Amino acid sequence: MTVVSLHRYPVKSMLGESVERSVVTGRGLLGDRALAVYDVESGTVASAKVPRLWAGLLGFSARFAAEPEPGRPLPEVEIRFPDGSMLRSDDAGVDIALSTVLGREVRLVAEPPEGSQFEEVWPEFEDLPVGELAPEQLIEGTTARREESGERVSRFDVSAFGAPGTFFDLSTLHVLTESTLDRLRELAPEVTFDVRRYRPNVVLDGTGTGFVENDWPGSVGTIGSTGVRYSFATMRCVMTTLAQGDLPRDAGVLRTVAKHNRIEIPQVGGVWACAGVYADVTADGEIAVGDGHSTPTPP
Known part of the structure; x- marks a missing residue:
């Protein structure tokens, strides 16, 4: 397999940028x-995984x-607002401007305040639960509740499995293959499975068939000159369904995954709709578009 694209997201839950190469450390790209x-x-920490509050971040x-x-x-960081205007992260009025558009008092921060958490909504489609996160299955530091609307909401520690002091949801590196996207397109040709909806860091070409990343957790490999250890499948959420850029809202993006690729994840607990895989960096290096990806092997 080879790297076909690389992506970083300078501000969590905002649209990011594609790059040709990147240094990679234990803190990711x-x-x-x-x-x-x-x-x-x-x-x-605001996350578009709670659309009622934060879909506007996209x-x-x-x-x-x-x-x-x-x-x-x-x-x-240069931040382009929905109206096309732009402010830099060091502009004095950036917090006020963000608060005005988002309708809540917010601050742009470079480090998670102590004890920071983020929230995530788990929808259900036609008796196909996206996740089965029961209270007895929660990872340490996680809580769950139901809103009056019936929405199930979980609250997680920021970067629960990633480097301390970072804003990742769970892990440092997110890898996705074109094989998985191609399989989803076969299963639901009417749905647009655009890579942007899944916010991966590394996209690998389509060598293989189906959800090939399902077999990678627990294995090790290299991407470019960077050593990685694959940890667990990437749980997909309502954020993938939201309008972003020129992509419209489409519940089918998540419904298809929930119907066809639900996996038990021991590290988190429960059975989840998955596409892609999380990874930890075991050896710092670089990754560039066109670099090779070694076949994952047991540690």
Whole structure:
């Protein structure tokens, strides 16, 4: 397999940017999820996984003003607002501007405040639960509740399986293959399974058939010169269904995964709709478009 695209997201839950190459460390692609929007009222890191509050984040896009360099402070981030205007992350009025558009008091932060968590909504489709996260199955630091609307909401520690002080949901690196996307397109030709909906860091070509990443957890490999250990399948959520960029809202994006690829994940507990795989970085290196990916092997 080879790398066909690389993606980083300078601000969590905003649209990101594609890059040709990146340094990769235990904190992921250099600059990935460097910033996040912090909700002052709830004390949580804003995530479009709760659409009622944060779907609007996907109307923003973020890119670095200059290319990040190893060993140096990250450059400022340019944030394009839904109306086309742009502010930089160091502009004095950026917090007020974000709060105005999002309708809540928020701050742009570079480090998670102590004890930071994020929330996630778990929808159900025609008796096909996306996740079966029961209270007795919760990972440490996680809570669950039902809203008056009937929505199931879980609250997780930020970067529960990733590097401390980062804004990843669970793990540092997200890998997705074109084989998985091709299989989803076969299963539901009427649905647009665009890679942007899944927010991967690394997309690999389509060598193989079906949901090939399902077999990778527990194995090790290399991508470019970067060593990785695959941890667990990537649980998909309502965020994949939301309108973003030129992609319309489409519940079929998640319904198809929930119907055809639900996997038990021991590290988290429960059975989940999955597409892609999480990975930890075992050896710092670089990844570039066109680089090879070694066949995952047991550790």
